[in-house]
Amino acid sequence: MKLLLIQPPIQDFYDTDIRLQPIGLCYLKAAIGKFLPHVDVTIRDFHQGWGRKTLPIPKELKYLQEYYPHPDKSPFCSFYHYYHFGATFEQIAVEITEFSPDFVGISSLFTPYYREVLQVAKIVKEKANCPVVVGGSHVSAVPQSILQDDHVDFVICGEGEKPIVELLREWQGGKNYDQVSNLGYKKNKQLFFNPQGENYLIDDLPHPDLSDLDQNxxxxxxxxxxxxxxxxxxxxxxxxxxxxxxxxxxxxxxxxxxxxxxxxxxxxxxxxxxxxxxxxxxxxxxxxxxxxxxxxxxxxxxxxxxxxxxxxxxxxxxxxxxxxxxxxxxxxxxxxxxxxxxxxxxxxxxxxxxxxxxxxxxxxxxxxxxxxxxxxxxxxxxxxxxxxxxxxxxxxxxxxxxxxxxxxxxxxxxxxxxxxxxxxxxxxxxxxxxxxxxxxxxxxxxxxxxxxxxxxxxxxxLRVENCSVDEALAIAQENGGRDKIGSDILQKLFCEKKLYAYTKKGYKELPKFKSTLFFDVWQNLEYIATQNNTRINLAIPGVKFVC
Structure with missing residues (x-):
C-alpha cells in the first residue's frame, strides 16, 4: 500500500521562508512506520522550495489595493503582490499521476488556505481516484468545512498519529470507521464525527521521520x-x-x-x-x-x-x-x-x-x-x-x-x-x-x-551612540542604500506629514497612512532604544527637523 502525505502550497501576499518544515507529517510517517510497517509512506512538500508565482488579487481582498498600492522597496514596506507559494497545481497533478498513491493525506494547518487544500484534494481524485484524508489545525477547528467537500473522504480532528493508524487499519480491513477516534467520515452522504480519544503517550511516539525532506x-x-x-x-x-x-x-x-x-x-x-x-x-x-x-x-x-x-x-x-x-x-x-x-x-x-x-x-x-x-x-x-x-x-x-x-x-x-x-x-x-x-x-x-x-x-x-533623531537620520543618510531611502522618506514624513513608498518610478504617496496617528505615537515617545541599547532622543529642546 502506498500512502502519500502532502503539504500543499498557499496563496497570500507574503510567506515565511522558514518555519515551513512539515513536522506534523513527519510524525505521522514515523507512527505509521512503527505500527503499520507494511505501508509505504512518502511525504511531498509542495510548499517549500518551489518558488512563487504572481497571481491576481482575489475579489475578497480587492479592498486591500488601497492599502498596498505600490511595489514599495523602502524599509517600511508592507505588501503589494499576491502570490502562489509552492508547486503549481499542474506540477502537483503530474507528480500525483506519476506516484499513483493508494491513499492520500493532506495537511490543512491554517484556515485562510483551506481552498488550496481542497484544490489538491480535487487533483488527487482526478489523477489517482483514491481516498483522501485531511487533518491539521483548521480541520480541528471547523471539520465540516473540509469534510463537506466532494473530494474529501475523511478528516482527522486533533492529534493525528493514532487516528491515522487506526483509519488505515480499518480501510484495509473491516471499514468500521465509527470505531476510529477523532475521525470524521461520510455515510450515505451524511457527515459523521467520532468522539475525541487519547493519542499515543507522548514518550511512546517515535521521532519524526524527516527522510523525505531535502535539508537544503x-x-x-x-x-x-x-x-x-x-x-x-x-x-x-x-x-x-x-x-x-x-x-x-x-x-x-x-x-x-x-x-x-x-x-x-x-x-x-x-x-x-x-x-x-x-x-x-x-x-x-x-x-x-x-x-x-x-x-x-x-x-x-x-x-x-x-x-x-x-x-x-x-x-x-x-x-x-x-x-x-x-x-x-x-x-x-x-x-x-x-x-x-x-x-x-x-x-x-x-x-x-x-x-x-x-x-x-x-x-x-x-x-x-x-x-x-x-x-x-x-x-x-x-x-x-x-x-x-x-x-x-x-x-x-x-x-x-x-x-x-x-x-x-x-x-x-x-x-x-x-x-x-x-x-x-x-x-x-x-x-x-x-x-x-x-x-x-x-x-x-x-x-x-x-x-x-x-x-x-x-x-x-541603526548603529549609533546616544544621539538625537536628527543625528540618527544623518547617519542613515551616510550609510547609503536602504538606510538612505528610509532617512529620505522620514524627512518627508516629518516635513510634509505624508508617508511615501519608494518605487522604481520614484516616491509614491501612501494615502491610507494616517500621519496624525503616527504623530500621536511619536509624541508618546521620549526616546527609542536601539538594539545596541543606546538611545535616540526624540524631544531635545532647540533641535528641529530640516525641511
Whole structure:
C-alpha cells in the first residue's frame, strides 16, 4: 500500500521562508512506520522550495489595493503582490499521476488556505481516484468545512498519529470507521464525527521521520534547520489561541533524555539549527534547566544553535534559565508581550505582568540575546490608546518590535463573541487582510500602527551612540542604500506629514497612512532604544527637523 502525505502550497501576499518544515507529517510517517510497517509512506512538500508565482488579487481582498498600492522597496514596506507559494497545481497533478498513491493525506494547518487544500484534494481524485484524508489545525477547528467537500473522504480532528493508524487499519480491513477516534467520515452522504480519544503517550511516539525532506530547503542563516517539539498543548488559556482545539487542554512534556537523543540523531543527519516549535517550551522550569545542561554537555564544541521561533512565554524565564539557555546555544528570544495593558491581558486571560517582562528583557539583553517582542494589533477588546501604549513601551526597550495584525481563528475562545465565520470570513482570516474593525479602531489605524512599528524598528536597527533623531537620520543618510531611502522618506514624513513608498518610478504617496496617528505615537515617545541599547532622543529642546 502506498500512502502519500502532502503539504500543499498557499496563496497570500507574503510567506515565511522558514518555519515551513512539515513536522506534523513527519510524525505521522514515523507512527505509521512503527505500527503499520507494511505501508509505504512518502511525504511531498509542495510548499517549500518551489518558488512563487504572481497571481491576481482575489475579489475578497480587492479592498486591500488601497492599502498596498505600490511595489514599495523602502524599509517600511508592507505588501503589494499576491502570490502562489509552492508547486503549481499542474506540477502537483503530474507528480500525483506519476506516484499513483493508494491513499492520500493532506495537511490543512491554517484556515485562510483551506481552498488550496481542497484544490489538491480535487487533483488527487482526478489523477489517482483514491481516498483522501485531511487533518491539521483548521480541520480541528471547523471539520465540516473540509469534510463537506466532494473530494474529501475523511478528516482527522486533533492529534493525528493514532487516528491515522487506526483509519488505515480499518480501510484495509473491516471499514468500521465509527470505531476510529477523532475521525470524521461520510455515510450515505451524511457527515459523521467520532468522539475525541487519547493519542499515543507522548514518550511512546517515535521521532519524526524527516527522510523525505531535502535539508537544503529548510535553512536558517544558510544552515540546515530541524524543528523540535518537546511538548504538546499549553497550560495557559489565552482567548485568541486555538492550540487546545488540536492538542487538547492537557499539557504534556516529553522526557528530556528522549529530546536529547532526537537532537543527536538530527545532528548526525547534518542538522545544526534546531527550532523548538512548542507552544510553551519553558513552562516546567526545572525540566528546561535540565535540558539546557544536557545540551551544554552534549555539544561542547558549540557548533549548534537553538531558537524558538514560535515564541517563549516570558512568565517562566528567570536569570538562571536565561544563562543556561545562552550557554546551551540559544541566540534569539521571541517573546509574546501581546499587550502592556493590564485590562487587555486580563480580558485575553494572559497570566503575565509588565514588571516580569521588563526584568526578563533586562537580563536577556545583559546576556547578549537578540530579542523580538510580539504585539497583537487589533484585538477586538483593545482600544487604540492601549495599542499605542504597548507600542511606546516596546520602543523604549532594546528589542525589535514584532507586530502581528489580529485575525480571527474559527472556534478559538475569542471567536465566541462573533457569529460563526462565513466562507468569505474564513478566507480573510489572515494577518494581511486586516479584516477586523471595531468601534474603537478602523483598518486605517491598524495599517498605520503596523507601518509605524517598521519605522521604529528602522531606528532600532541603526548603529549609533546616544544621539538625537536628527543625528540618527544623518547617519542613515551616510550609510547609503536602504538606510538612505528610509532617512529620505522620514524627512518627508516629518516635513510634509505624508508617508511615501519608494518605487522604481520614484516616491509614491501612501494615502491610507494616517500621519496624525503616527504623530500621536511619536509624541508618546521620549526616546527609542536601539538594539545596541543606546538611545535616540526624540524631544531635545532647540533641535528641529530640516525641511
Amino acid at each position: 530547503r529548510y535553512l536558517f542563516e544558510k544552515r540546515p534547520l530541524s524543528f523540535m517539539i518537546t511538548s504538546r498543548s499549553c497550560p495557559h488559556k489565552c482567548t485568541f489561541c486555538s492550540v487546545h482545539l488540536t492538542f487538547g487542554k492537557r499539557y504534556r512534556r516529553r522526557c528530556p533524555q528522549d529530546v536529547i537523543a532526537e537532537i543527536k540523531e538530527r545532528y548526525n543527519e547534518g542538522y545544526r539549527i534546531f527550532d523548538f516549535e512548542d507552544d510553551n517550551l519553558t513552562f516546567y522550569v526545572k525540566e528546561m534547566k535540565f535540558l539546557c545542561r544536557e545540551l551544554i554537555a552534549a555539544f561542547p564544541e558549540k557548533d549548534v544553535q537553538f531558537v524558538a521561533m514560535n515564541g517563549i512565554s516570558y512568565l517562566s524565564l528567570d536569570g538562571e534559565l536565561l544563562q543556561l539557555m545562552k550557554e546551551a546555544g540559544f541566540t534569539h528570544l521571541n517573546l509574546a508581550l501581546v499587550s502592556s495593558d493590564k485590562t487587555v491581558r486580563e480580558t485575553t486571560k494572559r497570566p503575565h505582568t509588565v514588571e516580569k517582562y521588563r526584568k526578563v528583557v533586562e537580563d536577556a539583553v545583559h546576556l547578549g540575546f537578540s530579542i523580538v517582542s510580539y504585539q497583537i494589533l487589533g484585538l477586538p477588546s483593545e482600544s487604540l490608546a492601549s495599542m499605542i501604549q504597548t507600542l511606546s513601551f516596546g520602543a523604549r526597550l532594546p528589542i525589535l518590535l514584532g507586530a502581528s495584525m489580529f485575525y480571527l481563528t474559527p472556534n478559538a475562545p475569542i471567536a465566541k463573541n462573533f457569529p460563526p465565520l462565513s466562507v468569505k470570513e474564513m478566507f480573510t482570516s489572515r494577518l494581511t487582510a486586516m479584516a477586523i474593525e471595531t468601534e474603537h479602531f478602523q483598518r486605517e489605524d491598524i495599517y498605520t500602527l503596523f507601518i509605524t512599528t517598521r519605522i521604529i524598528n528602522f531606528f532600532k536597527g
